[in-house]
Amino acid sequence: MENIIEVAGLRKSFGRAVALDGLDLVVRPGEVHGFLGPNGAGKSTTLRVLLGLLRADGGRAVLLGGDPWRDAVALHRRLAYVPGDVTLWPNLSGGETIDLLGRLRGGLDPARRDALLARFELDPRKKGRAYSKGNRQKVALIAALASDAELLLLDEPTSGLDPLMEEVFRRCVDEERDRGRSVLLSSHILAEVEELCDRVTIIRRGRTAESGTLAELRHLTRTSVEAELAAAPTGLEALPGLHGLETHPAGEGTHLRCEVDTDRLDRLIRALSAAGIRSLTSRPPTLEELFLRHYQDAEPATAAAPAAASMPEAAR
Amino acid sequence: MSTAEAMAGVPELGKLITRRERIRLPIWCYALLASVVGTAYSFRQLYPTPESRARFAATVGRDPALAVLYGKPFDLTTLGGLTAWRMGVFGSLLLAVMSIVTVVRHTRAEEEAGRFELVGAGAVGRRAPLIAVLRIVLGTQLALGVLIGALLTALGMGASGAFLFGLSLAACGWFFAGVTAITVQLTDFGRSAGGLAFTVLGAAYLLRAFGAGSGANGPTWLSWLSPIGWTEQAQAFAGDRWWVPLLDVLGTALLVAGAFRLARSRDLGGGIFPARPGPARGAASLRSAGALGRRLHRGNLIGWGIGLLVFSAVLGAIADSIAELVGTSQQANEIIQRMGGQGGIVDAYLASCMNILGLVVAFYAIQSTVRLRTEETGGRVEPLLATGTGRLRWAAGHLVFPIAGSGLLLALGGLAAGLAHGGRSGALGRQLGELVLAGLIQLPAIWVLVGLTVAVYGFLPRATAAAGWSFVGLCILLQELGPLLRLSHWITDVSPFATVPRAPGVAIPAEPVLVMAAVGAVLTVLGLIGLRRRDIG
Numbered sequence: 042m043e044n045i046i047e048v049a050g051l052r053k054s055f056g057r058a059v060a061l062d063g064l065d066l067v068v069r070p071g072e073v074h075g076f077l078g079p080n081g082a083g084k085s086t087t088l089r090v091l092l093g094l095l096r097a098d099g100g101r102a103v104l105l106g107g108d109p110w111r112d113a114v115a116l117h118r119r120l121a122y123v124p125g126d127v128t129l130w131p132n133l134s135g136g137e138t139i140d141l142l143g144r145l146r147g148g149l150d151p152a153r154r155d156a157l158l159a160r161f162e163l164d165p166r167k168k169g170r171a172y173s174k175g176n177r178q179k180v181a182l183i184a185a186l187a188s189d190a191e192l193l194l195l196d197e198p199t200s201g202l203d204p205l206m207e208e209v210f211r212r213c214v215d216e217e218r219d220r221g222r223s224v225l226l227s228s229h230i231l232a233e234v235e236e237l238c239d240r241v242t243i244i245r246r247g248r249t250a251e252s253g254t255l256a257e258l259r260h261l262t263r264t265s266v267e268a269e270l271a272a273a274p275t276g277l278e279a280l281p282g283l284h285g286l287e288t289h290p291a292g293e294g295t296h297l298r299c300e301v302d303t304d305r306l307d308r309l310i311r312a313l314s315a316a317g318i319r320s321l322t323s324r325p326p327t328l329e330e331l332f333l334r335h336y337q338d339a340e341p342a343t344a345a346a347p348a349a350a351s352m353p354e355a356a357r
Numbered sequence: 358m359s360t361a362e363a364m365a366g367v368p369e370l371g372k373l374i375t376r377r378e379r380i381r382l383p384i385w386c387y388a389l390l391a392s393v394v395g396t397a398y399s400f401r402q403l404y405p406t407p408e409s410r411a412r413f414a415a416t417v418g419r420d421p422a423l424a425v426l427y428g429k430p431f432d433l434t435t436l437g438g439l440t441a442w443r444m445g446v447f448g449s450l451l452l453a454v455m456s457i458v459t460v461v462r463h464t465r466a467e468e469e470a471g472r473f474e475l476v477g478a479g480a481v482g483r484r485a486p487l488i489a490v491l492r493i494v495l496g497t498q499l500a501l502g503v504l505i506g507a508l509l510t511a512l513g514m515g516a517s518g519a520f521l522f523g524l525s526l527a528a529c530g531w532f533f534a535g536v537t538a539i540t541v542q543l544t545d546f547g548r549s550a551g552g553l554a555f556t557v558l559g560a561a562y563l564l565r566a567f568g569a570g571s572g573a574n575g576p577t578w579l580s581w582l583s584p585i586g587w588t589e590q591a592q593a594f595a596g597d598r599w600w601v602p603l604l605d606v607l608g609t610a611l612l613v614a615g616a617f618r619l620a621r622s623r624d625l626g627g628g629i630f631p632a633r634p635g636p637a638r639g640a641a642s643l644r645s646a647g648a649l650g651r652r653l654h655r656g657n658l659i660g661w662g663i664g665l666l667v668f669s670a671v672l673g674a675i676a677d678s679i680a681e682l683v684g685t686s687q688q689a690n691e692i693i694q695r696m697g698g699q700g701g702i703v704d705a706y707l708a709s710c711m712n713i714l715g716l717v718v719a720f721y722a723i724q725s726t727v728r729l730r731t732e733e734t735g736g737r738v739e740p741l742l743a744t745g746t747g748r749l750r751w752a753a754g755h756l757v758f759p760i761a762g763s764g765l766l767l768a769l770g771g772l773a774a775g776l777a778h779g780g781r782s783g784a785l786g787r788q789l790g791e792l793v794l795a796g797l798i799q800l801p802a803i804w805v806l807v808g809l810t811v812a813v814y815g816f817l818p819r820a821t822a823a824a825g826w827s828f829v830g831l832c833i834l835l836q837e838l839g840p841l842l843r844l845s846h847w848i849t850d851v852s853p854f855a856t857v858p859r860a861p862g863v864a865i866p867a868e869p870v871l872v873m874a875a876v877g878a879v880l881t882v883l884g885l886i887g888l889r890r891r892d893i894g
């Protein structure tokens with residue numbers, strides 16, 4: 042079966058500001074695809090182009106086998122969307138909004154709707170403005186999840202949800218995957234991505250930086266190595282792919298610390314064992330480190346050591 | 358709360374407001390100054406001598422329709438008296454609208470948009486936005502009043518009358534700033550706060566119209582219940598009752614004090630009337646963009662309908678007594694004959710009423726057209742367009758209201774005027790038909806304005822609201838000032854309302870009506886084509 046989403050070389054500018062600068066993105070059938078990138082990288086813009094709300098300046102975008110701009114209405118009946126910034130009609134209740142959006146998409150399953158309301162613990166009788174941010178988000182989520190769409194486009198769907206509700210959301214997405222739906226999930230929450238996504242695409246400054254399974258991405262990055270050696274190692278300087286090497290004498294031996302490109306790990310270990318390994322710890326990069334590296338590369342000027350779990354802001 | 362605390366943040370907010378109003382505020386000022394001074398100057402050119410003014414006073418000055426709709430004449434033998442008569446009500450309305458719109462924008466509308474939360478978390482008193490905007494509005498209007506006094510004095514009018522006239526206009530603006538300070542505390546939404554204040558303004562206009570339309574034995578005191586009536590009753594250049602504008606000042610003080618009290622007993626973002634919960638499920642009918650449009654516009658249309666029903670009924674009810682206002686003397690009889698007899702006077706008056714009705718409904722039409730843009734910038738279009746709803750279908754759900762809803766309001770207005778008038782004067786059937794038609798022929802002119810606004814929305818979405826309101830404002834100014842300033846037809850005919858037949862009482866030619874309908878339709882289609890091709894958001 043062909044891909045659910047195929048985007049190649051997508052470009053979009055707003056006046057002089059370039060939002061998308063040759064973006065590539067492929068979402069395969071039945072997969073949950075993570076879509077990551079610093080603030081302002083172009084994630085929401087990509088989703089809007091895919092929804093036919095924005096007209097691309099160049100490149101190719103195919104959604105469910107159709108043209109997102111030309112076939113917008115027909116395609117929309119087959120997908121559901123949760124916007125990044127949910128605003129509701131102030132004089133409609135949450136329940137009315139859910140029903141309306143579902144029906145406009147071609148109907149929703151009342152049993153599923155009620156089950157979701159219960160799971161997300163949402164009171165559907167409140168009027169738009171009476172909802173808290175998280176509850177507004179739930180209204181949009183329930184409307185999307187209660188539909189029979191083949192594809193879910195979710196733009197930071199859990200922003201504002203409490204940890205319990207986030208857990209509910211994750212289980213819902215898992216169920217969607219089991220039912221054969223495809224999901225494109227833009228998110229800043231790495232634990233969520235790690236748990237849910239089969240493949241991820243990282244973008245920065247409107248361009249695809251990296252795309253693949255998490256295992257593949259890890260492979261492309263560095264492993265940190267720490268070792269106690271019997272003697273000072275030799276010839277390390279000549280090794281390719283070695284970074285941040287630090288050695289200092291410790292007792293009779295040497296303490297070493299460095300990072301190495303994961304595909305060069307083998308040669309480093311051989312060099313170290315020649316010096317006699319007393320102890321060795323090697324750690325694959327955490328997801329945080331992986332992303333921080335990408336995010337920071339985007340804007341070296343602002344790369345000043347952000348807290349590990351939070352994302353650095355890319356300058357506009 | 359101490360004064361210092363209450364005033365915290367007021368200067369900063371004031372600067373923010375001035376910056377955000379840097380285009381609109383000068384436009385308001387210019388519109389008022391240009392109308393008043395332009396009119397005064399034009400009167401000076403047209404009626405330079407006391408004899409020419411006396412002639413004018415004895416003819417046009419005795420047209421009762423003008424007295425009811427535009428202002429009661431007191432002394433038309435001086436240039437100042439002429440200006441105060443012709444511009445008193447108009448200027449008061451202009452400043453009142455300026456107050457309502459500006460106060461709502463910087464208080465309730467800011468809260469509604471959630472922006473005040475951002476500001477309010479700083480060292481800013483709860484009442485700071487209200488204080489800040491009142492300072493700017495009241496200050497600007499006071500300055501305008503003084504400026505008008507100075508300019509009219511410079512044109513050679515009596516200084517006392519000139520300054521009294523300027524200040525009584527400003528005082529009316531003040532009063533409605535006070536009214537709006539109250540209404541923004543009462544409701545949840547900027548739109549309803551504005552609606553409530555405009556309702557008060559409409560009532561004030563009707564009270565003074567009814568007072569001015571009553572014969573000597575009628576309830577002329579009604580105009581004393583109206584702040585717009587106070588501008589007339591100050592009798593600038595004709596007795597100079599300096600104490601009358603003090604009523605406005607007192608009223609403003611009471612209203613603002615009341616607003617502060619109310620503000621203390623409500624939450625940020627909430628109104629005095631709490632929001633009620635809604636249904637847990639959407640009604641079976643809520644299943645299309647059209648249904649959503651009806652749901653969103655329903656309340657507003659009903660409100661306008663009730664308001665215009667009363668408005669037109671009162672104006673219609675005045676129609677009967679209008680010929681009496683001319684008087685019963687020999688001279689009065691001559692005037693009546695010249696104006697086409699009793700029937701002619703009544704028809705001319707009703708035609709003016711229908712024309713005003715058309716302009717008022719134009720406000721509704723633009724308000725509901727601009728809704729397209731506010732829905733879009735509010736982010737409420739995206740989720741809809743991400744469903745099986747196309748852009749045209751979505752837009753149509755809203756545009757039904759300016760296009761057909763306006764027609765409904767016009768027909769309703771004509772019907773109410775006809776019932777109130779025909780009900781008292783007999784010949785009900787004929788009156789009803791004629792007046793409903795006289796109301797409805799304003800519709801094509803409204804379609805032109807709607808079409809223009811939709812066209813701007815399609816191609817220059819950011820300018821939608823500014824363009825729409827400018828079109829209405831321009832039509833009103835051209836209509837009010839065109840004849841006074843003796844503007845050429847080339848200029849006044851820019852307003853589609855200039856081409857509307859002045860029914861009842863005249864044959865209605867099909868051509869201008871059809872041409873305007875076609876222009877409106879073409880512009881609307883053009884705008885929709887633009888909407889289909891552009892980015893949303």
Ligand SMILES: Nc1ncnc2c1ncn2[C@@H]1O[C@H](COP(=O)(O)OP(=O)(O)OP(=O)(O)O)[C@@H](O)[C@H]1O
Nearest residue numbers: 055058060078079080081082083084085086087894
């Ligand atoms: N309507 C618009 N007009 C002008 N610039 C825009 C518009 N929409 C987006 N941009 C710009 O395009 C760039 C990409 O924005 P986008 O919203 O797609 O980022 P994002 O990846 O979703 O960021 P975030 O993580 O903050 O949601 C930004 O620089 C933004 O300022």
Ligand SMILES: [Mg+2]
Nearest residue numbers: 084085125196
């Ligand atoms: Mg975004």
